[in-house]
Amino acid sequence: MAAPTGMTGAIEVGNGMTGDGVDGVTVSGMDVDGDVVAGADGARDAEGPGGATAVDVLLDAVRAGRAKEVPALLAPLDAAARRTALTRLKALRSEVRSWEWRRWDEASRIRRALHVAGAGCHPGAAAAATWLGGRDLLSWRREDGFLVLKVLEGRDAEWLADVAGRLAARPAVAESCYGLIHALVERSGCAVPATDGYVLGWTRSLTGKQLLERLRADPHTPVLVAHALAMPETPEPLAWSGGPDDPAHWPTALSVLVAEGVLDRARVVDLAVSRLLRGGRPRNLRCATELLRIVAPDAAERRERVADWVAMASDGPGPVAGYAQEVLAGLAAEGALSAGVLAEMTGGVLFRTEKKLVRSQLTLVGKALAREPGAAGELLPALAEAFGHEDTVIQERALKLVARHVGAVDAAVRSELAERAGLLSPVHREAAVALFGEVSDEGAGGPYEEILPPVPAPEPVAAPPSTVEELVEELLVKGLDRDAERFERALDGLVRLAHRDRAAVEEAVREAFPTGSWKYEHYFAHSTRDVRVVLAGLLGLVSESRIAKGRAAGRQRSDCFHEALTGVTDARLWEAADLVGTDALPFLLASPTLGSGQVEPLVLVERLREYRDAGVEPAPADFAQALLRVGRTGAPAARAAEEAAALRTAAGSRLAAWLGTAEPVDARVRFFRRDGGRTSDKYWLTDRIVVEVAEQRTVRKEFPAAFRWLGGELYATPRRCRHWITDRTHWTGVLPMDRETLAAAVLPSLANGMESDQEGATEPLTALAEADGPVGRAVALALALGLGFLDADDRLRAVDALLVLAARGDLDAGALGAELSWLVAEGSVKPNRLADALRTAAATGAYGTVWAVLSTVLPELLGAVRPVRGLGEVLAVAADCVERCGAVGEVAGLDAVASGRGASQFVVQARRLLGALRQGADQTSTETV
Template identity: 65%
Template sequence: MTGPRPGRQDAEDTRGDGVDNGTGRGVGIVTGDGEGVGTEAGRGSVTEAGSGVEKLLAGVRAGLAAEVPALLGPLDDADRKAALAQLKVLRAEVSAGKWGTPAYLANRIRSALYVAGAGCLTGAAAAASWLGARDLMTWRTDGTLALAALGERDPAWAADLAGRLAKRQVVAENSYPLLHGLVVRSGHAVPPTDGYVLGWIWHITDDRLVERLREDPQTPVLVAHALAMAETPERFTRTVRPGSPKHWPTALLTLVAEGVLDRGHLLDLCVSRLLRGGPVRNLRFPLEMVRLLEPAAAELRERIPDWIGIAADAPSLVAGYAQHVLGELAAAGALPVGALAEMTAGVLFRTEKKLVRAQLTLVGKVLAREPGAAGELLPAVTEAFGNEDTSVQERALKLVGRHLPSVGPEVRRELAEAAGLLSPTHRPAAVALFGTDLEEEAGAPYEEILPPVPERLLVAPPATTVEALVEELVTKGLVEDPVAFERALDGLVRLAHRDRAAVVEAVRQTFPRTEWHETHYFTHHTFGVEVVLAGLLGLLNRTRVGLGRANGRGPACCLHQVLSGVLDARLWEVADLIGTDALPFLLATPTWHSGAIDPLVLVERLRAYRDADVEPAPADFAQALLRVLRADPSVWRAAEEAAALGTTGGRRLAAWLREEAPVAASVRFLPRGEDRSSPRWWLIDRIVVDFADRPAVREEFPPPFHWLGGTLEATPRRCYHWENSRAHWSPVLPADRDVLAACLLPTLAGCVDGDTRGLTEPLTALAEAGVPVGRAVHLAVAFGLGCVDADDRLRAVDAVLVLASRGELDARRLGEELGWLVAEGSVKPNRLADAARTAAVTGAYGTVWAVLAAMLPGLLSARVPVRGLGEVLAVAADSVERCGARGEVAGLDTLASGRGSSQLVVQARRLRNALRQGADQIPTETASISL
């Protein structure tokens, strides 16, 4: 949350600009009409002779928000009504950008308008609309001034206004002083809302926190609402030492001791918040409160169902606390067997080994004390039979075997049926334990399960009406969906060409963005479609437009910049040409969901340009060429038809389609340094992408595309840009996915050996592109499998499975790339094991083994054992046991023959036995996989 921060000032406030700077040293003021308005020395107040309304308007035009309440004082109702009409006119002028110079004056006028309107409006609904308007609220807006401007109003009116404002989260959050003042004046309590509570928390969190909480009669209600919010307030989640007066848990505990807050109710609120779950950051506060409250045994027993739910579903930190609470109750004999069974089933379903093992230990202790509980507890224990860790499976199986004599025949059969979840390596032990009760599995041959090949989807045609276009442009997340963005951009261009006036009017009404008038707003970013809309309204500096078209994002310094620069160059070009005859529609709009263009469709578009006597816009045509599918079956026919057009664009398209590799790139890695502090130790600092020399690209494409022709110096590409347009990188090169993959490698490397997250979205496009696959694509997938973040690894797993389903996965190549990445320490074995296990359990055991079989030889023969390799061997063994693969792996026998009981040795023996004996499985038919 960002709340008001008292004492902040614009940098211009001390520059002698003629406006009161908050120091009381006002000087001459220039109004919007260019007339000087005098200020009284030492006070900065308006003294020019004239009516009260004129003085008020002069003060507002000068941006003197602090003077407005005093200027409102002498006005009667008629004067205020007359002033309001002119204030609305001034507000419209400010929104239209008339008062945008100097830049800081517009915001000061908005603040003054905000206060003046509050004093001139008489209806609560109208006042709420004015005070809640986004175009009037700035960080300078002072709620206390608006409260002073309101004057003494009827208490019911004040409560009504407060209630209306409280319902608007942004308004309530940033105008807490105003709302609180209205509450105090009215004597009525405001129904708590998220915005009001956030503003309340922000403003009272200081060294007098306890006193402020004690003084506010609404504290119990507001605290309850804060604990019920979906996102725990940011002030609650801040790390503050317990001894600090700003420490919320300590403050609430003090109020509990004083009787201001009810202990039982607060405990219920905190436990309920833990039960709802969510990210750990949202749960630390209620967990700390529960610990500070130190619930008695009776209070814990009352909430047993809640603790069971928390242990099953909460994040590990919170679940561990709930497990400890229930364990203490069980040790005291206060936890019913049925509740323990329910808890056990929930905890054993989790993946955290620490929690699972602790639960098995707890159940073992209870059964040792109460053997008669076996019939109810052992079925819950079988939940661990499906655990990914075979040692956990073994432990659960031994626990069941130890207490199996205590159960009846029906429970015994139930346990035997659940044994089918065990890994094949535990099959002999299960047979020995259950005997004839264990059903024999059918000897059906193994069949690899892969996802269906993704279908190519056509992009819907662009909007044909202004109303539909506006609806698309205001859609949330438009920038994150590149194909939807391209479709909306094309619709904007087409409709502006057809009826520019109608589109301009719709844009003015829908996007009242005063920022577009500022000289430097588009200096560093295009802000997506905003630069195009500003160009349509004629608000762009011509020099800046020319620079944007020529340079995109400026001189190329990294792959982030050049990829994003392609989109920026196109947007500047569209902003320059939109609504003119030079741009009737876009050539580069994708026809397929991958961002690619059908060759014959591009020919038809060029034909339409020829018939209209229009030359293609350079950046638009360059992007269209990069998107056209050269691997499409219709490519030769399209090349012939393009050449027959008789235009320059047609001839360029024909030559492009006939070229085998009009753009190309290769990847190499610099040697790794010995010093870990050296830049050459990090993977991201050793990746070098070499672009092939392509004179045609440099000569025929505009400058922002020249890097594809070999102008970008081949050096390691670490940078510190935060690129919010990475979703648009894949559609830049949908027909050359190996080149695209090479461009993405430095970004993906940051997710492997750094702490970057969430940058693997392009892997989906790489897998679904349907064009040739080379080393860079396999490297990109390998990087993805080793990412820090689990969601990033999951996207890489999806990419592997899609490539396999299309028959495009080179398992040997992927395995070899992973092998050296793991050997040098760039990819951590535990992360790779997690990704491989995720892929295997979908039914792709053969695919996973084919990759691991190519990866393992180099790692098994390493002089020093690779730390964490045991987890990878466990996944490999499980895959072999299930798919029935046979064979030998270099170095495996030596490791498996060694002494010791470490996971590395145990899993090596398991893998060796599985490869030699098939783990007691019937011979299977394996999927045909490239090795």
């Protein structure tokens, strides 16, 4: 159908729409791609070819996705016709929303045309802005902005300004529609809408070699720069631009504008300082820090903000604190920093963990005391904060500085310093006594007592939701999929309630969940999407063939251990999707009764009795998971075995036999080192890990396919997992009673996570420590790898697991130390990360436990052919542990290192450790608090 003739004329589009820095583009008789626009001159008929109205012609073009024709087709429509068209456009929009994904390309073309047509049909600014900002209609195409401007020709400036302001007020919309908003601002002459979204779009539009020129030419630069510097999340171009030589470096460009007077210097400094004081992630502070270094505050500005610099030095991130420390050092050198302020600053900085900042502060205080000895009374008490620093070298420097100036203080200050000297390491105690005559001993008060956390007792799991309303609320709770206990409760509640009243649950699910995409086969093609597959099965939205395939899955999911663990949970979910709401699944046998994931044996017997009385056979995957979760030790297990046999059912007999098996699943792990073995040439740990699952005929014969890897179906080969791991939540719940096998199964993902610096990969360690079952090499290796992670939170989980195992009496410190020794020696575990983790563990009061680990680690590392870089930090932790717990003994290779020359941390800490071991102390038995 030929489009009716359109109007002639020109439109001016602001430079925000061109995307290439041109001041304006005149479009006359052509569309944005240079094609002739239908209808240049002539009257527009209200009726099109074949008797179709102009509204029909417009809708035909929109439905065909011909967005370029829309402006000309809209032009002849009066207000009444546009209202009619708008009603039909809304109906078409609703229709397109319901289309399946296979019509995506067609829907995208129609949405483009809808975006333009709806903008021209809405009479009110608010409605037009809502339409233009619709998430389903938003377009990233620059030409679509031109088309919208065409249909908005003739609107008054106030209306255009209103639309611009409303679009700019919506962050996501403002960023993607920056060009359109900018053009509306230019046309209306209104004030620039300085919002986060608009500024994000503005900064993105200015990237490139012409950054400075574009900033200089834009009259809105002062307003928008001020907003950008004040934003909580710094725009990406400002945060990640290159160095000062890069033409796109924002701090450099802004400094030039400050020098030229385009930007007010005082305002820029104030904004940058304020941004640093608010803190945040380092990437959000980088631009403000670099800007202050280039636009250096003058002497007056630096002196006016002394309190700000002190706050940054004490509490700011490392780079910010370093900058503030430099500014304050300059003020101190100028004599513009009082002793009281320097003392306040010193107390804050010496409390920080960054050794570079602490050392610089000691130097700064030393210079200040040299210039003004009379300030010792104020500065030395602040300096004593370093007496409690973890680094004994820093303690020594602080003690020497105090010794140099202690003669200038009165008796009260001297007494205070002697009191604080009790924080010094024992290695410095003799020097402190020589200086003060007598020092307090904060560690005194009796023999050493090891402090370990209380043994965690598994808590009962709360009852599943008992009403449909509670169930829906539980399923909708944010984070459900990330909490294994709540996941199990919700799944059990869903099964129970659907069995009781299927129609009510179906109705509630349809109302609460957007199930439109569930009916398409691809939605569950690669994942169960947790409980959603069961909900879809309840509603009949998953085909029988797909459910059957999911239930039968097993071997294809056994290519790596994390897929095997996930496959167990998936098999249970597919089974539940098949049986939910039927008499074949009244409730779940495998639903945990304890927070550890365990099912109490007598409870499982009672559940099987209910199944027997109802004439129901257990679902295979559900029963298999219940067997893996049931407690197998102690009097309850023995009694449960007798009661299970008395049920006289096949399921009862299986449970009784299972409870009588000591280790129904068993796995062992081997690692090849780089310096030997058949795969020593491999770099990655995951290429050198071999997990062997012992053959168990019962598991391979009686369990569903997804479980048979636990019977030895997986071959003992290196398992380098190449899958993207997104969810570890349910892994530990698969084997809560078989800790060593569980550890062996998660080792490949742990090794991969440590080597590739993934965050969150140590999540299974917490539940692993609280699980039951034997402890062997796999558990020791899992702990060793966890202690070597880059992320501090990951290391903290490993520390927690270590302490829990120690409290339970399950930690083999020698085995853990043996694994750490070769992992550190070959470079897989970095010494500084290990030192940080073990220092954290020791600081809880577990000095003896940590020393038990390190006493096995150190001999191999000290005797390594190639010196291990960074070992000084590990020696420092070891020395601290020995000094506090009073351990005695010898460490092979320590004498040779301690007798070496030099004052490196490696040698100094070796001497300290050797002296502590030879000094010795009494030690009582471990106390659990």
